[in-house]
């Protein structure tokens with residue numbers, strides 16, 4: 001046999017393979033994987049059959065993690081921008097970690113001791129927000145958030161403010177028992193593999209799957225029925241469906257009466273100071289003032305008012321009543337029915353493009369399936385009012401929705417309407433419907449709060465509250481005495497009161513403008529804010545490079561931590577090289593977003609399966625190091641000395657409060673690892689996870705697995721385990737008293753805080769306690785005749801946004817993107833299939849390639865997100881398809897709008913959710929070829945590998961050149 005070059009083996013002489021388990025991070029789904037290593041290198045990745053999330057299934061991304069490890073785009077050493085070079089030019093010199101830490105420590109210590117809000121920390125789709133949030137709070141800055149504000153905060157807020165839980169990490173469709181499954185605004189999901197498994201099993205069992213989406217891709221491709229809808233109009237459809245359900249009497253009356261606030265009486269006397277609030281019995285014990293339980297029903301038996309859930313009473317859902325002291329009241333359900341009465345299927349047809357007959361048919365199918373195909377499980381349980389139930393009932397209609405509903409400036413009310421529709425069908429935390437995942441359900445809203453004024457930010461002190469919280473009234477806003485924002489992104493201000501995930505998409509623009517104030521240092525972790533994660537890309541890149549008259553950058557210092565050379569890293573003054581997911585410890589924690597299942601809490605970890613490349617350091621370690629150097633209390637001992645050697649030790653030893661027994665991980669707690677959920681730190685906790693597929697799964701008794709909003713056994717368990725602070729029932733808010741409190745303030749009828757004059761009408765309009773439909777803000781300020789088409793993006797199945805732009809295998813699936821146009825629309829515009837075309841919005845235009853597609857409704861054009869690249873970025877060849885033919889729709893989207901006579905974020909006025917999918921365009925043929933706008937070529941940085949010539953040899957079993 002011929003001798004092999006060093007490091008290469010003929011198959012027959014292959015050295016043995018070692019297999020290690022960890023958790024995938026090629027997308028946010030968190031599947032279990034088995035990584036096969038030979039000679040210290042990753043050679044194969046498979047799904048872990050013993051993992052609860054994916055049960056052995058792996059996707060194209062997951063198995064391509066092997067190429068992430070060897071990507072030529074990897075950063076390998078800390079880099080500092082060369083003196084005299086411009087931001088964006090990507091000219092760096094290597095520095096040591098020691099120098100990098102000294103630089104950051106000096107800068108951050110000065111900020112902390114003077115004005116901590118001048119430090120802003122914003123992170124992308126990281127899975128360690130419990131740590132990044134803790135760091136920001138300990139530092140004392142309010143300016144922290146992760147990607148949620150520009151992702152799907154409307155999904156979280158709209159659902160949690162209504163039912164106390166949400167989709168994806170916090171709950172989902174029970175497809176094991178559902179008969180009808182309706183998916184809205186979802187192409188490919190964060191919950192990717194589990195949903196694929198569940199849908200395939202659901203279809204094999206004969207379930208019917210309806211997909212409502214402007215585009216038929218991803219899951220919709222295997223739907224039994226595709227219902228095309230115009231983007232941003234889902235709210236109109238859902239209101240019309242709700243109208244039909246009520247009009248036809250197809251709602252679950254018993255569920256609505258007992259488990260929602262539909263029977264609760266609302267004060268309808270406009271002269272009353274309590275107008276629009278729920279009537280209460282002031283003499284009765286509210287039990288918990290945060291979530292009072294002294295509201296009133298009008299009892300059908302006695303025909304008089306009574307405390308809700310009084311034994312042997314049953315509320316009227318319709319009617320108009322007068323309380324003994326003369327106050328006029330109506331049940332919330334009556335008000336809901338009156339509200340949706342105007343939203344007929346015929347009205348919705350004109351907005352959504354869905355025929356009225358289809359809307360009626362869908363409403364009927366949902367209502368009849370829920371009513372006539374009930375499931376009864378022989379599981380006894382006791383509700384919060386002491387009633388014992390012999391079984392759990394399920395109405396088997398399940399829904400799932402994601403960013404397609406959320407990423408519109410009318411998304412909050414759309415999602416709230418969906419949650420109301422699901423509640424009317426009686427499907428909340430019931431078999432075959434929507435099921436919660438721990439730590440949800442939570443109180444409405446959850447009790448976590450930010451500080452309420454600028455005094456919450458003090459030099460050398462932790463923030464006096466959380467950076468992100470859940471306002472329940474104007475008193476919870478984070479504003480100054482004039483009602484103006486304290487946060488750089490204006491989160492929790494009167495402009496975006498319920499911005500529970502912040503507004504990352506406005507940070508750079510606001511900091512550049514110095515509105516509400518300039519900052520000093522912006523630290524970005526794994527977010528491509530100079531490219532696909534920002535709106536108005538061209539201008540935002542200029543802002544990052546813009547200077548004051550004195551020559552100082554408007555954002556004086558930008559640090560970026562990432563594993564790869566993205567477009568954003570080029571704008572950094574300091575680049576910190578992160579590790580990949582195969583090189584580090586990580587936790588998917590109950591304190592953050594665990595991988596819980598319907599049957600109980602589940603958390604999981606990553607453990608390193610290969611050493612870190614070059615000088616790469618996990619961002620977690622960077623934060624522990626900085627926290628220790630800066631003397632932040634959570635990271636240091638009383639004498640100021642460092643408390644934790646490293647991140648793994650921090651995870652094991654950190655407790656939410658000294659002696660609380662609650663840490664980042666819930667499994668194998670206690671000195672000997674025998675305790676779960678609560679217990680003293682266990683030094684061997686990491687080993688236990690590593691020996692158990694990196695997963696801890698706590699299965700609740702069956703009687704605690706359903707009806708958790710109102711399940712006494714579950715509530716008591718959750719309180720004991722400190723999953724919940726209180727054990728009160730979580731009544732569904734068909735009618736939102738929280739929103740009404742803000743509306744009363746806007747109308748000058750609230751005794752507490754009032755919005756600034758310029759914002760009164762905005763708050764009054766959008767803080768409606770009942771769901772309503774309005775066109776997205778952008779549509780309201782667009783010439784719809786000139787720009788008749790909606791333009792949207794989707795994340796492809798094979799790439800998680802830009803994460804694998806550099807992945808040699810996945811690039812073979814998506815090397816460039818097209819603008820997909822319905823043939824009728826394209827032909828009318830005289831654009832050829834495969835031809836170059838212009839797409840133009842009121843904000844800008846771009847040149848791209850057209851592809852005809854019947855799988856898109858004619859009023860919409862769409863493309864894959866984040867495939868187009870700046871030439872040379874991610875260490876791709878400058879003439880790679882991603883740069884020559886790929887394009888970014890973001891150039892057509894603005895981060896701000898002129899609306900109501902003022903400049904506002906292009907976001908939902910309730911939550912600050914970025915209106916990504918609201919842009920309107922026109923299209924026409926291009927004479928010239930090639931993508932436009934054009935960008936300069938990025939060059940590789942110091943320490944980056946050359947693109948290997950031997951990709952195929954590597955795949956076949958050879959070793960890659962280093």
Ligand code: SF4
Nearest residue numbers: 024026027030031062
């Ligand atoms: S779905 Fe996501 S987490 Fe699961 S294997 Fe694929 S890339 Fe990995």
